[in-house]
Amino acid sequence: MITFENVEIRFGDFVALPDYQLTVEEGEFFTLLGPSGCGKSTALRALAGFIQPSRGDIRIGGKRVTHLPSHRREIGMVFQSYALFPTLSVWENIAFGLKVAKVSKAETMERVREIAREVNLSDEQLAKSVTDLSGGQQQRVAIARALVLRPKILLLDEPLSNLDAKLRHQLRAQLKDLQQEFGITTVYVTHDQDEALTMSDRIAVMNNGRIEQVGTPQDVYTRSATEFVCNFVGDANKLSPATVQVVMRDGGSHLDPARPAYVRIEKVRIEAADTAASAAVPALAGRVSSRHYHGVYSSYRVETDRGMLRGILQEDGRGGFQPGDPVRLLVNPDDVLQYGVSRYGVAS
């Protein structure tokens, strides 16, 4: 188990993490998610031992490691750039930590081979220079190098950000499989909500050095605790007070038009205007102002007299709606997420 206890990290006068508290359970895949500059990498680097907290403690397995050097924390790390040693071969990169730890040559051989097999690196690839490998192969070397020392914790600092979209999708699954196979506690840093949602057991959404919400991917997405989380994770419509009032009329009495309200775009049902109306769900009349085709689905912008709303429709090959088409939007009051009064004031 990893715990951050009231950790404060400063860079001169700038406080990157003001009072950081977090617990990561043993064996879980935990993601720190947030925009650039939110402090997620700072937290990871503090856990790795590269940054010293000015206050508070970091514990691993109950043991205080706040002032322990990196290599004594039993941590493996995969860096954003992979940080492979360019002058060493793949083999030498993986064996580097074992050599430093003065592990016997025979055992080094065995462990390097074993981990290479686990991450699907062939003998031929082991003999190559790391600069001769593709991005995906380099990433596997970085993982092997981190895991060969059998650390208790694996830290992953945006390891997929340097890869193209397709490879990124493939490697997500591989990373998760590896983590489950080794059963290793993993802390993953990313700004990509898709990555966080698909790979994590739990997510901490961070903003301005603070944790906004910790929860399972489902919790974070469907029950976003704060307006920031709602905006940052997934795609949501901000409802105007006039729209909220419409939604309130049919079963939404618990809603308050003075408070910021959101609805996820996939929760907005789009129907043709001439479809028989459902009495149960509040509806808004509008016209399609734009349509964006995404292959599996299309996203729509619909102008209503209460403001603009966005929604998506699965592509069924029948052409969907076109700009100018009259449509009806249905918003279930139970799908509306409401928060305290926005720092920007009540939305218009």
Next chain:
Amino acid sequence: MNGSLKQLLRSPLFLVVAAVLLWFSVTFLIYPNLTLLGTVFMPEGQLSFDAIRRLMSSQRAMESLRNSFLLAVILSVTVNAVGIFIVLATRYFDIKGARVLWLGYASTLIYGGIVLVAGYKFLYGDSGFITRLLLNVFPGMSASWFTGMFAVVFVMTFACTGNHLLFFGNALAKVDFQTIEAARMMGASSWKVLRSIVLPTLMPMVYAITILTFLGGLSALAAPQVLGGEDFQTVTPMILTFANAPSSRDLAATLAMILGLSTIVLLAVMNRLEKGGTYFSVSKVPVFLQKQKIENPVANVVVHAVAYALFAVYALPPVLIVIFSFTDAASIQSATLDPGSFTLNNYLRVFTDYSALWPFLVSIGYSAVATTVVVFGLLFVARLVQKFRNPATAAIEYILHIPWILPSTMVALGLIVTFDHSEWLVGNIVLTGTLAILAIAYVIGKIPFTLRMLKAAFAAVPDQLEEAAAILGAGSFTTFRRILLPIVAPTAAAVAALNFNHLLDDYDTAVFLAHPLYQPLGIVIKNATSNDTLTDTTALTFVYTVILMAITGVTMWLVYGRGAGSGVSRRRRPSPKATKALLSASPEAAREPRELAAAGAANTLEK
């Protein structure tokens, strides 16, 4: 990974480096300059302006100062005119035979300093090849036409365009071609594009090169000394003259200080210009420059003619020196080429006669020692100042740049006046007149360049590599030795090669500090230029020159030639052979092969 002073004090390796560095800086960079100041302003232990008064009343000294500034101003114009022209002719305009032209222009990159001056004197001097040709056409002209300010300006103009070829050419190559295409689309002519789009982008580089040229003119030694004659003496030869007599060393020191002060002021101006006007391409996808055709046919012919005329001026001296190095002394003296006079004797003599080989060995020895010391030492220092950024290391870095802001003359003079008596800082020994003092001066002179290059090399290593090594358990020395050094080694090797090259034919420092029995090549070549009657020595200097050009050419090719900057950025590749040998043993194999493989692994890991 930036470290504080506290962290520095906790590292034994860097503590030792810091201590040695402190001693070296105080002893050889600060103290000699303070001594020089004392020589000028406190000769008897009391404040005195006598040296300045004596200098002001010396007509020769004042004239040399005037000449130096005049030379610097003229060179700023002529070097830019020729330098910009040759770069545009070979890199910007579509000129026939541009690659050959570039090779001719680039001859000054492998052939400079005293060697170049001697070469031009051989060609254009009293009994020179060109002079004899001219005398055939104009019998009435003076054989000594190539002397004085004209000769100095002529030679230095062609000698100093190397900066244009390297830096201006590089900057030109980075001009975003899309800006030229955009201007063309708006109807701009070739001339308009060049004047309004291309050249303004390059102005910061032109300013920087102008200042470097100005400084070069101000502190010129070899060209004025060899070609200036009595009528055109400049400051540095004057300093040399004054420095040779102990009674006038204060005047030498005063002149050196004026030179140093001018250098500092001009470098400050250059820094300011650099800060204020570096233009970057704002294009997200810059397009490489494509050569421009000169549309006006007359202009096209004129540019071609000038380009080839300049090619002849650049290429003739080295080409003729190579040819004449294979002839006997009589041919060299008469500047005639007779098939019967060709011989390999000059080369045989250099490589078989110990006395002929001696200056070469001295130069190689000095260059090798100074290069090794400066590169090896600064590997640690560069790492120290790059890793530990605090006021102490910042101060050390500034001090290490002293040789860059002071002319070599002043550094040499500082060493002479400081160590001509026993000094406790160097163990109470007298250094002036010993073999060591020139090596020390060479080391000092190469510190700024080496430090800047090595620091940049260390800075280019991502912090994450160190962090990765740290998390894998490597200490700071292991990380330095196994991760950082192999990465910066190619840069260190390239810097060492360039330093070695540059020191091999040094004259400016050697003429002040060389031991009489250990005269390096630069001095021997210079002495050959002052012989009124050409002797075998001249033939030998031609051989020296050819060998120097060959060494420099090979070095430049190794550092810059094999693909853009490959010498600097090439990384040591791991040995696939050793690793493959290691991998050949499968885990299922018997114990013996496994142990063999383990031994292979050990070898691989040791690398």
